[in-house]
Amino acid sequence: MSLGRCPGQDRRYWKPDDIFEEPCPHCGGLIEFWKDDVNLRCPHCRKLVTNPRFDPGCAAWCSYASKCLGDMAAVYQRQPRVIRDKLEVEARKNLFHHRELLNLALKAAGFAEKIAREEGVQPLVAIAACLFYDLGAAGEKASSTALAREIMTRVGLEPEIIDQVVKIIAARDTVLDDPAWQVVQEARRLAKTVVESQRPGRQVIAAAMDRGDIQGN
Template identity: 65%
Template sequence: MSIWKCPGQDRSFWKPEDIFESPCPHCGQSIEFWKDDITLRCPNCKQLVGNPRFDPGCAAWCSYASKCLGEMAKTIQSQPQIIRNRLEVALRKKLRPEDHDLLNRSLKAAQKAEAMALAEKTEPLIPVAASLVGPAARAKGWSREEVLALLGEAGIDDNTAGRIYQLLESGNDAGNPYRKIIDQATA
């Protein structure tokens, strides 16, 4: 009986280009990387060098990511774009097929919020999540618990989820830097 391995880590699935050489950015010495190497020490200057081709894509969704990547998996899974994708999937699952227009309105609002947040050089996660969930939550009359569960399913920590919910509840909080973005995105 063989022990199962992740296809990305099982070397029997690898191609020749999964092992490659790259110059050290510190001294120029060639370093041999394998595709699953996150970092290596340069054999010449002993500096820690990141794998320029490391693709942590599976870490965004794989339940075994922490076993493969350790603490790096948490960093990858907490990236705003990864969380946004998971939140979008959770929203799609919660809405019914006949809510197609509502889903599209929510997706467009999130897209606008992200563009505005990036233009204003603010962290996009909170306004994007509020703009994505807000229209559906209002239209469907979701409770606080339902909204927080949806945010939690996407991997948003309790503190941030509370801030997002507070933004959804407070209509005229002009002092909040995200209020203008959310109002314009969901208009």
């Protein structure tokens, strides 16, 4: 069975502005780009010019991206933001039936990204550790680490990063002399505070206290 052609590459679906001209950044001569051109040689100065309007979005996810973009597809798929998004998708799939754990993981990952940058820690280590910290919903560390390693390998994380994440997940609440572990713990602490404050019972109590119906300690 033959595969259907990607609509984005099938020129029957193109619009007039999918073919356009841009000035060469080297000589100023006009270059005609088609929207799926990644690089072209300027016909005037012969220097290689990148298409300024090329959108690599599909390359991040499409399993056939390498057929369209060649080696360039791998470059886009290794971008940290692309990998972070893929890790989040995996967390959502694996924690779908554990909504509170998922909520905690997503919020912790958000805090971890910011804290990691401030502390000079590799953000992807902290983000992945937060997203996969509770994969073993029943508290089985072995299943958490094995599943996390399998997911991260499939997503394309570097082996060094995967080993660091697994070390943090395996340790859990055991104190490690590791800046990344400290970032993860702080991010989870902040996330737990937010999740706790969002629980319906807490919101009802807070509203009642604001109205003066009940008194705090």
